[in-house]
Amino acid sequence: MPPRSDPQLPERILNTAARLLATEGPRAVSTRRLARELGTSTMVVYTHFGGINELTRQVMRRGFAEFGTELVRGAVTDDPVADWMTLLWGYRRFALRQPHMYTVMFSAGLADFRLGDPADFKAARASFVSLLRRIHACADAGRWDVQDVNTAGEAVWSGIHGHTMLELTGFFGAVGRDPIRSYNEIGTRLSIGFGDDTHTTAHSLSKAKRRAARADRAHTAST
Amino acid sequence: MPPRSDPQLPERILNTAARLLATEGPRAVSTRRLARELGTSTMVVYTHFGGINELTRQVMRRGFAEFGTELVRGAVTDDPVADWMTLLWGYRRFALRQPHMYTVMFSAGLADFRLGDPADFKAARASFVSLLRRIHACADAGRWDVQDVNTAGEAVWSGIHGHTMLELTGFFGAVGRDPIRSYNEIGTRLSIGFGDDTHTTAHSLSKAKRRAARADRAHTAST
DNA sequence: ACTTATACATAACGATGCTATGCATAACAC
DNA sequence: GTGTTATGCATAGCATCGTTATGTATAAGT
Secondary structure (H helix, E strand, O other): OOOOOOOOHHHHHHHHHHHHHHHHOHHHOOHHHHHHHHOOOOHHHHHHOOOHHHHHHHHHHHHHHHHHHHHHOOOOOOOHHHHHHHHHHHHHHHHHHOHHHHHHHHHHHHHHHHHOOHHHHHHHHHHHHHHHHHHHHHHHOOOOOOOOHHHHHHHHHHHHHHHHHHHHOOHHHHHOOOHHHHHHHHHHHHHHHOOOOHHHHHHHHHHHHHHHHHHHHHHHHHO | OOOOOOOOHHHHHHHHHHHHHHHHOHHHOOHHHHHHHHOOOOHHHHHHOOOHHHHHHHHHHHHHHHHHHHHHOOOOOOOHHHHHHHHHHHHHHHHHHOHHHHHHHHHHHHHHHHHOOHHHHHHHHHHHHHHHHHHHHHHHOOOOOOOOHHHHHHHHHHHHHHHHHHHHOOHHHHHOOOHHHHHHHHHHHHHHHOOOOHHHHHHHHHHHHHHHHHHHHHHHHHO
């Protein structure tokens, strides 16, 4: 019953919104800007998404999917602590590559995201579950002594999320400090705090850093 | 040369802005809303502050001052780890009492704040320094083995900042988890990770929690 | 072929930050 | 005491934002 000149207009709106978010930040994702980019009117956002908030939620859902694949990427080896640290570096890599997306996902938008349907929240929680799995492996291997995996996961997530937010706001650059060094510190102290030996933790750390460097090179080469 | 009907109008603007931020959040702090509250025009914000960003910076400066006094409040005892954990609970207490202020201070506004004059940045860093002092005490007492106090401080700050942001966005409430439990976990694992004994850390933790409960009661009684 | 429903454009409302303009007045020079 | 000057403030307007009401053209159903 409608004209529907372009059957995949919703898809194009989503792509444009994601591109504008990545390149120019959240403020560039406006109904009028999208209409200008797409050659349409501002109404298309409301016909297909119901508003700018709902559109942002859809973009966030994509972000969480991409975030999830980034976190699962790392292989499972015989060194679960190194595997865990690899996930930590993957976490940081995603945030640095998509700073605007990460900021929207975990600060401004998270509250709205939570209020939506439970399916949305599960998308966000999926990335957290992959962290829990790595923690569980460390406990199973006898490296860590973890009573409650969820609590441990929340502590780890707090550390890497806080560091990421501080790094994205430019704190480390402003005081001339190295963010990699403190990121190492978080992983190291937590691993020891969970019961691992100091030297084996250091060994796992250097292993994970080598993997992270390889992953960085692989990405920069592919793009 | 000016009429200057009210010599302390800037002060009143600041007070109103701080009140609106605390009670209704950042979106309520607009030039038109301020003009309505104060019975003036929107121009007063520009004559006295140059714009809404500069006004926000001034409000943040106040926030950091209050934040600093909250963090220094705790006494220095013969248990430096307990003193450090007391600072952590004070950190959380401030954020929960002034959620909007904390959010502006450490996410949206921090970047702008950094770009201002160095005096502003020192105000923000002062609260960080009081954290470093507590860490130094733990190392001096032989409880912790810390190579670089700054790096350790950044790791600690990342943990408590990340946890605070997650709690303020409503994450723990959404999944039905206890934020106090994971906040304990952060302090405990980091303290052990820095080299402290597991049992003495637990002892210091319970000591700090008793102090925090007392501080909470003292505040609720005074207000 | 006619009816119906709907995707989209146009236009407008209230809100935002900010700027240009004008005025009334307090502070200065004498 | 008088005149000049500079400035705090109000008014009005600009561009932008999200959203809604309205009209129209067209694809789908009968």
